[in-house]
Amino acid sequence: MTASASDTSGKPRLFLTRRIPEPGYSFAQEAFSVTGGERDEPLAREPLLHGVAGAEAVISLLTEAIDDAVMAAAGSRLRVISNMAVGFDNIDVAAATKRGILVTNTPDVLTDATADLTWALMLSVARRVVEGDRMVREGGFQLWSPFLLLGRAVAGACLGIVGMGRIGQAVARRALGWDMRVVYTRISGPLAAGQVPAGARWQYRATVADVLQESDFVSLHVPLDPGTHHLIAARELGLMKPGSFLVNASRGPVVDEAALVASLRSGHLGGAALDVYEREPRLAVGLAELPNVVLLPHLGSATVETRGRMSELAVRNAIAAVRGEPVPHAVNPEVL
């Protein structure tokens, strides 16, 4: 159903680009006159342009590109685009700012889930969990062998983190339990001493190259923007230690996927574990055929608890914006 000018509920109009989980969905119905969001499937361009018309708030997901044309189609009543994700690379924030539209996101509530999944990826690729599972299912497991599916040690290894924000730090905190030294880099320089947990061995490095050269496992936690597109390409992969592992649960285009396939094929890298892809959901040619990769379908925040919190926060952001109240997580607060 599309918003129409004849709405009489008195509630502000919200357009949902796609179904969102509870409790956000019901919460949205209470606060807004809601259209859209009937189905859990990405919205095609035409229904998107049509659906946003006249909305004061839009709740979007990373499966829809919210560009200037969408904002123009929404019209002058649009106050807020609330993304149900921490990443907002699907939104043209500069265009929104120019139009005075607030963009919001859902950080914090998904930090632990994403850090947990990063660890699942790292352990899986290092200890060949997926290969082992496949072997057992396919009847290939004959008997224990001292040479069967040998992986690499995680405990005591060096973990490199590129992007030491909320999620990077949560991944690093978990490394304490594996007695790992952590080397990290971040755009805003070293963390303050008080941000490093007691007993943790976290060492700042000035460049991405320094982290790559030193780490047994490299985990990426940067947002996608023009500065991080192909941050890890052929040159950077070449800097990584022979036999080391790359883990990416951030955004696919941060890695040049064709270069990654070439590096894995050459035997330089020990393996890669990916939750995100450069041309999601398509994979680079050859990636799926490699045995030493673990591939997940963008599951970083995919727990019942986390998705519930994300949906609720996305609605809270939208409500605050239309009511002119303090907004929990504004991406472009300068428009306020």
Ligand code: DGY
């Ligand atoms: C995000 O929030 O940006 C994740 O990629 C999806 O939950």
